[in-house]
Amino acid sequence: MTNVVPVGLTYPDPTVLYIDVVAVPEPKTVKNRVHIDLATTSAAHQADLVARLQELGATPVDVGQGDVPWTVLADPEGNEFCVLEPRPVYRDTGPIAAVVVDCVNPRVMARFWGEAMDWTSHEVTDDHAVLRSAKGVGPYLEFLRTPGVKTVKNRVHLDLRPYAGDDQAAEADRLRTLGATDIDLGQGDAPWTVLADPEGNEFCVLTPR
Known part of the structure; x- marks a missing residue:
């Protein structure tokens, strides 16, 4: 995985969109x-x-x-x-x-x-x-x-990180009440939670930082 962020960035910064480039086995088809x-x-x-x-x-x-x-x-x-x-x-x-x-x-x-x-x-x-x-x-x-x-499966997706001090499981539950659903992409025992929005777009709920 490669992180793409501006030089000198101090996390968190609300003006910045962080990009992670992750190797996957599936080729792009659509x-x-x-x-x-x-x-x-x-x-x-x-x-x-x-x-x-x-x-x-x-x-x-x-x-x-x-x-x-x-x-x-x-x-x-x-x-x-x-x-x-x-x-x-x-x-x-x-x-x-x-x-x-x-x-x-x-x-x-x-x-x-x-x-x-x-x-x-x-x-x-x-x-x-x-x-x-x-x-x-x-x-x-x-x-x-x-x-x-x-x-x-989308080749580009959003990752959400709860605010510092928040609980990851509670945040995932809140998102489920809004309409998110659990989805298995083969992530196994990962520290993040994988969900899908109402149209099936995958996204991850990360641990607070």
């Missing part, structure tokens, strides 16, 4: 239902970032986006992500603008994840929902209504 959007500050920044990412091994990918102002790329293992055009809403998010989740019902997902993480809803419609930390900092969590349903 479009990911969870992906990352990267923010840019100008057209020149967007072009430079796309060029730098391609030099690092990213490739352009067509997921049916058509003629859009953002650029869709895939990392070396085919995981899709977007480099967005400059948008005022993402001006203060840092390099990661949002984690985006394809779903059937954005309203249900926003209700669950808003209560699960105590995040604030910024917009909720039948087609999309937008959440952000109640502190008003860091990336957004967005749900987009898309055709199709989840068929395989």
Whole structure:
């Protein structure tokens, strides 16, 4: 496993999205239902970032986006992500603008994840929902209504860590009352709890730190 965090980071930092890269035996077979959007500050920044990412091994990918102002790329293992055009809403998010989740019902997902993480809803419609930390900092969590349903284990998922002093088992129970269900991914006797949200997206409840 590899952790990707900014240089000099002091944990915890509500403005930062931590990324863990974990080796798994399963190859990617379908479009990911969870992906990352990267923010840019100008057209020149967007072009430079796309060029730098391609030099690092990213490739352009067509997921049916058509003629859009953002650029869709895939990392070396085919995981899709977007480099967005400059948008005022993402001006203060840092390099990661949002984690985006394809779903059937954005309203249900926003209700669950808003209560699960105590995040604030910024917009909720039948087609999309937008959440952000109640502190008003860091990336957004967005749900987009898309055709199709989840068929395989997600290659990108969220990990939730209870607040310091909280009880992991009690937090997992609270999430179950909100609609989460237990799921077995072969994790065995792991120190974290694996659950699924109302649309079957896997996530982990870690031990407090």
